[in-house]
Amino acid sequence: MIVFSLGISLAVILFLVNKKVNMGYSMMAAAILLALLNGKDMSYILKTFFMTVKSATTITLVATVGLITILAYLMDKYLILDRMVVALEAMLRSAKLTILLAPSIMGTLSVYGGALMSCPVVERLGDRLSMSKDEKATINLVFRHTLYLIxxxxxxxxxxxxxxxxxxxxxxxxxxxxxxxxxxxxxxxxxxxYKDPEIKKINKREYLQVVIQFLLYALPILISLLGALAFSMPFYISILLGIGVSVAINFHDKKHDTKYDIGENPLITMYKGLKLPLIMTIFGILFYRNIVTGMExxxxxxxxxxxxxxxxxxxxxxxxxxxxxxxxxxxxxxxxxxxxxxxxxxxxxxxxxxxxxxxxxxxxxxxxxxxxxxxxxxxxxxxxxxxxxxxxxxxxxxxxxxxxxxxxxxxxx
Known part of the structure; x- marks a missing residue:
């Protein structure tokens, strides 16, 4: 019975996701169905639901993933990511190395549909290297995901x-x-x-400026990583620091150039960056996990x-x-x-x-x-x-x- 019911629940998830229902809601519906098919009553389901809501694991994951979506949105909205990639190409002095690394760097911002962020960069660099469309598509996907394991x-x-x-x-x-x-x-x-196209030569001083620019625009990501890995901070704390750095960079930018002034309070921008569907996905996954692992x-x-x-x-x-x-x-x-x-x-x-x-x-x-x-x-x-x-x-x-x-x-x- 367990194999049959698992198969039915997975089929329900796949059907609902294909109907554009959020993955989290789909998994919650499938979890309830799975429990009912295996003889569990509503009191058990509600108990598991509230246990999932109150779990420290759930709270930590939801907070961390929610803050990551805000960081990604800010870096995109404030044009920090774009300038980081431009500085990266000037620093590496190679279109080949840039097309190798740019999707990876942009892929660190884990948001649904984020692949579109790196597509224009890969297209521009791929055209300079005379790549075919399918090669550009493959490169965008391969190097966007190679860091996923680490x-x-x-x-x-x-x-x-x-x-x-x-x-x-x-x-x-x-x-x-x-x-x-x-x-x-x-x-x-x-x-x-492929052979690298020629790139305009720059002197040592100009190159140093490019390196500084790259480090500046990569700082929100670097701070988020170093806080967690080097100083053992909780991830949500270190990401909060990265968000603060993004806001500070934008505050500095708009004082010197009005094109970086989006005319919006940073708190409103942060709210817009909070991707509730992704948070519901995390919750749905954990609820489904708790239903499954609660069955002997x-x-x-x-x-x-x-x-x-x-x-x-x-x-x-x-x-x-x-x-x-x-x-x-x-x-x-x-x-x-x-x-x-x-x-x-x-x-x-x-x-x-x-x-x-x-x-x-x-x-x-x-x-x-x-x-x-x-x-x-x-x-x-x-x-x-x-x-x-x-x-x-x-x-x-x-x-x-x-x-x-x-x-x-x-x-x-």
Missing amino acids: FPLSAAMILAMELGEIAIWDLIKIQFPISLFMYILGYILFIRK EIYVFFGDFLDKGMPLELLIFIVCGVICLALASPQPGIAILFPIVLPLAPNYDTRLLYAMFIFTTSFLFYYISPLHLCQVLTLEYFQVGLKKLYRNYLYLVPLTFLCMVAIYMVNIF
Whole structure:
């Protein structure tokens, strides 16, 4: 019954999401249906709902993700991100390196539809390198997501840290080689063959000014990262500091140039940047997770398969594939599997390897999902078909997965 009911609930989520219903509301509806199908009454559902609302994990995640959306909005609205990318190209002195790094930097601002922010940059640089449309689309998606496995302010990473009871730095370290491999392979496959156009020469003083400009406009992101990683601040505190820096930069800018004055109180701008649909998605994911993990049948189901000799890794692969490919999100795979699989680990190192396997597999299935919003928007922008994009992924995605498997096998044995 548990397998049937899980399948029904996932089908409901997929149906509602396709009908443009918010992922969070879709997952809440599916969670209620899942509970009812497994004999739970409304009192149990309400108890789980309020437990989710009051949970410290929920409050921390909602606060952190909400503040990240505000930071992203401010950096876009105040033209901080645009100027950071311009300074980056002048600093790197290479269109090839810039098209490699710009989508990654812009991808650190985890907002739905954020891929459109880097599309114009990739298009401009790609035209200078004489790239085809499908290559530009692929580059925008590949290098926008390569930092996903190691960026500590992503919703998936924060979720993994909270649910997995593992140090975020440990997960970043073990996944860094996978991220680096994907980066290097992406460069070899899609960028290396092109020749850099000539760039206007600048003297040392001008170059130093460019570096200072880049550091200034990257400061909101750098402050948010350093506060959390170097000084062990809660993420929401360090992001608040990044928001404060963004406002300060805009205050300085509009005193010297009226084009940066958007004629709006910063508090109003912050309110506009708060993306409630994303917050509801986080809540819906956690509610669904709590409903699933509250059912003993799911543990019996996993245990039966493992007792019959099915490798745990194959089970993770199948479940991640079904959930993350269908829902076009890595978070549900992490939220459902972490509490079920990680307790099976005999020690912390094995727990970390299980976390890596789930996280990376969830990410890759999400990445190639036809419903992946970044992918949909990028293909629409560059007017490229899904078939051409998948052809470009032919080596990149399987080899990245095999890189993860190799790291897992070396460490597990």
